Amino acid sequence: MDNLSYLKSVLDAHPELQYEIVKRFWSTDFLRFYHSQTNYNISKDNTQLSVNIYKGKKSFNFLVDNADREKIDAALQGALDIIDKLPEDPDFVNLESDTTLAKPRTVKNNIEAIPLSLKTRILANVSAAASMYNFDIFGTFVCNYQKYRLVNSNGLDKSSATSPIYLEIKAVHNASQITVLETFGGEDFEYFDDQDFTERLVQKIKYCANPVIDVEPGHYDVILAPRCLAEFVQYLAYGMSARALDQHSSFFEGKVGEKVFPESISITDDPSDPEMIHQDYGSDGHIYRLLPLIEQGVFRAFFTNNYFAHKTGQPKNGNTASCMKIAPGEKSLDELIGGVKKGLYISSLHYMNFINPRETSLTGLTRDGTFLIEDGAITKVVNNLRFTERIERILNNVAALENRCYTIPFSGNYENFDVETVKAPHAYVREFNVSSSTHTI
Amino acid sequence: MEQLIKQTLSKLALPGIAFADVRVSRTDTEGIYFQNGFMRGYGSSMDSTAIGIRVLINGCWGFAGSQDFTEASLDRLIKTAVENARQGSNFTKGKVSFPALNPIQASHHHKPEIDPFAMPKEEKTAYLAELATALKPAGKIVHSMVSAQFMKQEKYYANSEGTFSHTSYYNTLPVMEVVAAEGSQIMSRTWPGHMSAGRGGFELLHRQKFPENTGRIIKEATDLLSAPVIEEERADIIIANGHLALQLHESVGHATEADRIFGMEISYAGKTFIKPEMLGTFQYGSPIVNIYSDSTDPQGLGFHPVDDEGVPGKRVDIIKEGILVNQQTSRQIAELLGLEPSSNMKASYADDFPLVRMTNFCLAPGKGSLDELIADTEHGYLLDFTKTWSIDDNRNNFQFTTEIGYRIEGGKITGIVKEPTYFGITKDFWNACDRICGPEEWGYHSTFHCGKGEPGQIMQLSHGVAPARFKNINVSVKI
Numbered sequence: 001m002d003n004l005s006y007l008k009s010v011l012d013a014h015p016e017l018q019y020e021i022v023k024r025f026w027s028t029d030f031l032r033f034y035h036s037q038t039n040y041n042i043s044k045d046n047t048q049l050s051v052n053i054y055k056g057k058k059s060f061n062f063l064v065d066n067a068d069r070e071k072i073d074a075a076l077q078g079a080l081d082i083i084d085k086l087p088e089d090p091d092f093v094n095l096e097s098d099t100t101l102a103k104p105r106t107v108k109n110n111i112e113a114i115p116l117s118l119k120t121r122i123l124a125n126v127s128a129a130a131s132m133y134n135f136d137i138f139g140t141f142v143c144n145y146q147k148y149r150l151v152n153s154n155g156l157d158k159s160s161a162t163s164p165i166y167l168e169i170k171a172v173h174n175a176s177q178i179t180v181l182e183t184f185g186g187e188d189f190e191y192f193d194d195q196d197f198t199e200r201l202v203q204k205i206k207y208c209a210n211p212v213i214d215v216e217p218g219h220y221d222v223i224l225a226p227r228c229l230a231e232f233v234q235y236l237a238y239g240m241s242a243r244a245l246d247q248h249s250s251f252f253e254g255k256v257g258e259k260v261f262p263e264s265i266s267i268t269d270d271p272s273d274p275e276m277i278h279q280d281y282g283s284d285g286h287i288y289r290l291l292p293l294i295e296q297g298v299f300r301a302f303f304t305n306n307y308f309a310h311k312t313g314q315p316k317n318g319n320t321a322s323c324m325k326i327a328p329g330e331k332s333l334d335e336l337i338g339g340v341k342k343g344l345y346i347s348s349l350h351y352m353n354f355i356n357p358r359e360t361s362l363t364g365l366t367r368d369g370t371f372l373i374e375d376g377a378i379t380k381v382v383n384n385l386r387f388t389e390r391i392e393r394i395l396n397n398v399a400a401l402e403n404r405c406y407t408i409p410f411s412g413n414y415e416n417f418d419v420e421t422v423k424a425p426h427a428y429v430r431e432f433n434v435s436s437s438t439h440t441i
Numbered sequence: 442m443e444q445l446i447k448q449t450l451s452k453l454a455l456p457g458i459a460f461a462d463v464r465v466s467r468t469d470t471e472g473i474y475f476q477n478g479f480m481r482g483y484g485s486s487m488d489s490t491a492i493g494i495r496v497l498i499n500g501c502w503g504f505a506g507s508q509d510f511t512e513a514s515l516d517r518l519i520k521t522a523v524e525n526a527r528q529g530s531n532f533t534k535g536k537v538s539f540p541a542l543n544p545i546q547a548s549h550h551h552k553p554e555i556d557p558f559a560m561p562k563e564e565k566t567a568y569l570a571e572l573a574t575a576l577k578p579a580g581k582i583v584h585s586m587v588s589a590q591f592m593k594q595e596k597y598y599a600n601s602e603g604t605f606s607h608t609s610y611y612n613t614l615p616v617m618e619v620v621a622a623e624g625s626q627i628m629s630r631t632w633p634g635h636m637s638a639g640r641g642g643f644e645l646l647h648r649q650k651f652p653e654n655t656g657r658i659i660k661e662a663t664d665l666l667s668a669p670v671i672e673e674e675r676a677d678i679i680i681a682n683g684h685l686a687l688q689l690h691e692s693v694g695h696a697t698e699a700d701r702i703f704g705m706e707i708s709y710a711g712k713t714f715i716k717p718e719m720l721g722t723f724q725y726g727s728p729i730v731n732i733y734s735d736s737t738d739p740q741g742l743g744f745h746p747v748d749d750e751g752v753p754g755k756r757v758d759i760i761k762e763g764i765l766v767n768q769q770t771s772r773q774i775a776e777l778l779g780l781e782p783s784s785n786m787k788a789s790y791a792d793d794f795p796l797v798r799m800t801n802f803c804l805a806p807g808k809g810s811l812d813e814l815i816a817d818t819e820h821g822y823l824l825d826f827t828k829t830w831s832i833d834d835n836r837n838n839f840q841f842t843t844e845i846g847y848r849i850e851g852g853k854i855t856g857i858v859k860e861p862t863y864f865g866i867t868k869d870f871w872n873a874c875d876r877i878c879g880p881e882e883w884g885y886h887s888t889f890h891c892g893k894g895e896p897g898q899i900m901q902l903s904h905g906v907a908p909a910r911f912k913n914i915n916v917s918v919k920i
Contacts (some may be wrong), residue, residue: 030896034704037533041525043505043518044792044896046491063486066508071488078485085563087480087570116528123532139708140895168708177712248583248622350711351831355842355860358627363840363918365833367711384833386840386864388918411709417896435918436864438838440714 003049003067008151010076018054018095020152023047026416029111031119031141036127041116053079054095057088096306097154098318100287102280107161110143114165114189122194126169129198133205135171142166142417150285160280163187164419166409170368171205176212178381178441180204181348181368185409185421187277207371212381214437215372221343222432223336223373226406229326230422231349233267234410236391237321239357240293242308249357251392252299261297261395266327268292269319275407276421279322286318325423329401336402336428338376345371345378360391365438381441388435402426443607446599452519453496453601460497462600464749465490466791468592469558473566475573475587480566491792494518498526500536506792539772544603545753547746551610551739553642557591560643565589568646575655576619581663584620589613589646590889596791598747606747612901613645614638614889621662628665628859630658630844634683634826636886638901640742661845661857668859671846674917677821678863679814679910684827684843686886686904689804692867693732696836697759699768699778700797709895711834714867715765717778723765726871731805732760734769736784741903742887743800750795752784763872771797789898796894801885803905807877811908814876816852818910823847823854824861840864840918862918870911878907
């Protein structure tokens with residue numbers, strides 16, 4: 001009997017308790033590189049049991065790393081000793097009861113499928129192309145393999161596996177430090193085209209031959225790269241959570257069914273796109289299904305887990321904003337850039353933080369390639385800029401969207417290196433508020 | 442455990458391995474969380490053990506970490522670390538090297554006044570429940586939170602030079618917050634701010650005077666809803682400790698981590714505007730600004746007798762009389778810069794590889810009390826308690842919003858302002874520092890949550906600060 005089954009059998013003997021047990025295995029092969037050479041090769045794994053125990057409205061949770069029977073028994077005894085003495089949470093009603101199982105799928109372990117020798121070969125090729133322009137490459141090439149099983153006292157027993165790939169290459173000019181970025185993310189390495197990847201990076205490198213300038217604070221028409229639009233939408237999604245609604249910090253409070261953005265804006269949370277990282281279940285084990293969030297500018301739904309669905313009265317869906325897709329528009333990238341008389345192309349964002357989440361106001365910076373657009377063409381490199389904006393205003397100022405989307409990987413880089421993907425097009429945004437320059441590249 | 446580590450290290454005495462180290466950590470954590478007056482979570486993780494093995498082969502690092510201590514797993518880790526270094530060395534230009542250090546045997550075991558893990562759980566929850574009840578939403582207060590996290594960590598370090606270290610310590614992070622809302626406005630007040638952690642146990646909750654400050658944060662959060670904003674373009678600002686710790690952290694601490702000079706953290710944390718040639722000449726701040734890294738002070742979370750690659754704890758001046766004189770370094774990077782290693786290599790847990798990290802990173806005190814500094818200010822603002830923070834990836838352009846600002850007129854506080862927001866360029870800002878309060882106002886402000894590295898690590902560290910005044914700062918950001 002494995003540890004999870006053992007713990008379940010012990011808890012099943014306590015009919016007065018409700019419980020949820022999650023077993024997670026996570027492993028990574030993580031290549032960090034700088035100046036076109038290895039910095040560290042890191043292999044790491046861990047197995048963790050996470051247990052929530054409820055007695056009426058009282059609860060206690062514990063984690064057991066690398067569990068054995070002795071550790072489990074000690075942790076469980078500690079929980080049973082204290083649970084009667086704890087205060088109640090009046091808002092707890094029940095554990096998740098959705099027993100729907102995801103469609104079975106085969107998950108390839110990309111740690112095995114993409115060995116270090118292949119990684120270094122790919123990097124050496126990209127490095128060779130960048131070096132022609134006096135650029136070195138820096139970044140990470142990561143493969144994870146993770147498994148998850150959740151059981152609870154309402155009869156859920158769900159298992160899932162994923163194997164994300166995350167490749168992030170920054171090319172940095174050896175003299176000027178001008179930086180550009182290209183990424184790949186997903187679960188299927190068949191979608192990785194090394195020649196196309198390198199060509200896209202080199203195209204950005206070529207833009208860096210232009211002179212570097214500072215621009216004055218003010219309002220600019222900007223082309224946001226897909227990564228930027230995706231990141232703004234990720235921040236916006238904070239306010240789409242029932243947790244934020246409960247804390248009265250959501251921009252979307254009282255706005256379900258209301259038109260909040262232009263008709264061109266549609267956003268879904270879609271776990272089934274083959275180019276993205278798959279998601280079978282939400283955090284409570286609820287099946288993860290396609291969820292429309294913004295339809296032609298109209299706000300449709302909050303993300304809800306079991307607890308906050310009960311607490312806020314919003315429909316339960318189990319989604320976690322882990323697979324967001326922003327619908328494309330009708331113009332090519334050339335047409336978008338060609339339509340800008342004087343403005344900026346912004347490649348990537350850095351260190352954003354909300355000032356007032358209820359208003360979606362925040363500040364942050366550009367990085368990894370900010371360019372001046374003059375008369376419809378990229379003409380200069382611009383020092384990184386600070387913006388102070390409201391995401392709601394940015395989306396309301398979207399004048400056009402590109403007619404194709406790109407899969408952008410993001411790392412949830414606290415503790416385990418988890419990866420999720422967002423699909424987004426380029427966006428033409430009017431009147432973007434640049435509040436200061438960093439005077440550095 | 443010592444025997445297991447030494448046995449593992451002995452298996453690394455292989456031809457081609459120029460340097461090896463083995464680390465083990467054993468960690469207990471506990472967290473209690475109340476929201477809106479009710480307990481929402483009580484969690485614990487006890488006896489979480491981890492091991493990490495690092496080797497240097499052909500001038501390239503390889504690392505493997507796990508929580509599995511079986512013999513088969515340890516043999517697998519050794520093999521993986523070696524293979525990682527060998528494969529990595531096929532994609533290198535220069536080779537990592539550094540001078541040997543004399544072996545050190547170190548031991549340090551900290552005991553808190555009140556061991557939170559020995560204390561009855563119901564006693565801890567009762568203390569926090571009383572605070573949570575006092576902060577229950579009412580009037581314009583729409584949300585409140587009270588939480589405490591406790592951590593005990595035991596660490597072993599051994600390397601192929603013969604160094605062995607065994608340490609243990611307790612850290613605690615308590616905080617409470619209220620949120621007031623009206624229309625689209627949302628104002629929060631925390632106590633004692635976001636850098637409220639400290640070395641010690643439950644006694645920290647008593648020292649930080651939580652019950653005495655519940656009424657204050659409720660009133661201030663509510664009053665902020667109707668408070669004015671700063672109208673002028675520029676102003677003199679006094680930054681109090683609840684925020685100055687983060688100003689120091691972001692604009693000097695991270696900027697002087699020398700791995701950033703070489704681009705080792707470029708893909709996530711970023712770079713730095715500092716270049717090696719600036720050392721010894723760059724006027725980082727005004728002549729009263731003295732900043733140092735000190736891993737020798739056991740009062741701070743950054744204390745260690747030996748860092749996570751065998752360098753003894755040190756106090757190192759980083760900025761002396763305003764001039765940049767040193768960096769926070771690893772052995773590899775110190776060699777590249779021609780410096781002595783500063784004892785700043787730290788890993789959060791043993792299955793994390795070590796990174797250049799702040800330890801106890803401090804602004805040295807000047808003279809006088811905060812009251813005297815306010816009295817010396819004709820017109821300005823006292824800013825405290827971080828609300829929003831952001832800095833560019835070269836650590837040059839920052840913008841902060843604090844929870845509250847206190848307007849100063851004629852040397853006296855005359856009212857409050859909401860969402861005070863200022864921005865600046867690092868060098869200009871620290872050169873605008875004209876007063877730093879004295880030792881009587883100086884103290885450690887610590888965090889559990891400094892993120893860096895890929896895979897990500899969250900470090901616990903401290904900042905020693907005293908309130909300081911900065912002249913003619915841009916406070917014109919309008920949201």
